[in-house]
Amino acid sequence: MGRVTHGSPVCLKTGVYEAGIKPCACLTQRQRLGPHDQTRAVRSTGKLRFSGPRIILCHSEDRFGMSTPPNPEDVNDAAKLIMHRLIARALARDPSLVDRARASLAGMASRFPERSFIQDWDELLRIPTRELRLLLASRSPKMKRLRLSSPFVIAEGVDFTGKAVRQRIRRAAKRVAGRAARTASTQSQHAQ
Secondary structure (H helix, E strand, O other), X not given: OOOOOOOOEEEOOOOOHHHOOOXXXXXXXXXXXXXXXXXXXXXXXXXXXXOOOEEEOOOOHHHHOOOOXXXXXXXXXXXXXXXXXXXXXXXXXXXXXXXXXXHHHHHXXXXXXXXXXXXXXXXXXXXXXXXXXXXXXXXXXXXXXXXHHOOOOOOOOOOXXXXXXXXXXXXXXHHHHHHHHHHHHHHHHHHX
């Protein structure tokens, strides 16, 4: 029968049981196999009905633990967002953090004088702290790009070097990126 992966069609005649999977554990609700294949499997109130010879393995990590890992770039972006949300909280307690970020930006400007992010961060560090805090936690494409070169991360008084802190941020970022990927996958399945 070959290797069974999640999302691949499995023939009931050759046996889902050969793959070590129980049919009731691998059905999704009303999922079409393909544009020309009208075979569906429906789970309804504990009973299974098959209107064809195939089923699709479940895509839900929450229920059966059978999901692909999130994209590493999405995990990194989520980690940077989490870090900047923590920085925004720190700014509420200590507005002088902006001055320290300006000092670290000056160091970055001496190394990368022609880069556009230097000018962008310089403009951001001049706005009021309240607005800056909102922008740091924003999901806009511009802020997503700027978080890659943030002067706050290397500013004095900001410390993400502890192993336990980095691990917690990484785990939280994986959860956020995984949740976003599942939501996008569900929305694309419903659109079909």
